[in-house]
Amino acid sequence: MTFTQTVSVQTNGFCDILDLTSQVLASVQSSGMTDGLITLFCPGSTGAFTTIEFESGALQDLKEALENIAPSGASYHHDKRWGDGNGFSHVRAALMKPSLSIPLAAGKPTLGTWQQIVFIDFDNRPRRRELVVQILGG
Numbered sequence: 001m002t003f004t005q006t007v008s009v010q011t012n013g014f015c016d017i018l019d020l021t022s023q024v025l026a027s028v029q030s031s032g033m034t035d036g037l038i039t040l041f042c043p044g045s046t047g048a049f050t051t052i053e054f055e056s057g058a059l060q061d062l063k064e065a066l067e068n069i070a071p072s073g074a075s076y077h078h079d080k081r082w083g084d085g086n087g088f089s090h091v092r093a094a095l096m097k098p099s100l101s102i103p104l105a106a107g108k109p110t111l112g113t114w115q116q117i118v119f120i121d122f123d124n125r126p127r128r129r130e131l132v133v134q135i136l137g138g
Contacts, residue, residue, distance in 0.1 A: 003031035003135040010128055011047075011121035014072075015063045015092075019054045020131070021116045024102075024109060027133040034107040036137015041099040043130065046089040046123040048096030054116040066092050072124075089122035096120060104137055 007023045024038060040049045052058055069092070076087025100117065103110045111117070121127055 001033065001036075001136070001138050003027070003033060005030065005133045007131045007133055008128065009119065009131060011119075011123075011126060013089075013121050013123040013125045013127060015066060016121045017052075017054075017059050017062070018119045018121075019116050020119050021054075021111070024117050024133060028104060028107065028109065028135065031135045033104060033135050033137045036104045036135055038102045038104050038109055039099060039132075039134045039136070040102075040117065040119075041132040041134070042093075042119065043132065044098070046086060046093050046121065047127075047129060047131075048093045048098055048120050048122070049100035050096055050118055050120065051100070051102075051111065051115045052118055053114040054118060055114075066096075066122075069095065084124075086122075086124040089124055092120075092122040096122075104135065 005027045009018055070088045072088045078087035078090055079085055
């Protein structure tokens with residue numbers, strides 16, 4: 001059995017991190033499934049999913065680490081070609097990945113106690129995103 005739903009979010013860009021755990025839990029409940037696999041996907045090349053403790057210190061640490069890995073002020077070939085200034089956004093998203101899979105067991109995502117599901121928008125402007133939640137199982 002397959003259940004697919006989209007979650008609409010408004011982001012601010014520039015490493016905006018949104019906790020989507022409650023939306024994913026609502027999708028699981030709507031699916032009626034108890035066991036299987038939850039897959040989250042961002043159509044687009046400047047957003048990513050991961051899990052993290054949704055706590056201000058951990059979130060700031062992640063933002064700073066990403067700034068060190070792919071600095072927003074660096075020169076990017078993408079920017080030279082397209083002039084849109086979001087080369088860093090594409091690199092960050094490619095490193096973090098556009099999807100995330102989480103096992104579903106006994107009607108719940110198998111998350112750790114302090115583990116939340118987050119979406120990160122790396123683009124250099126606010127965006128409206130239609131994120132895909134797909135659940136396979138029964």
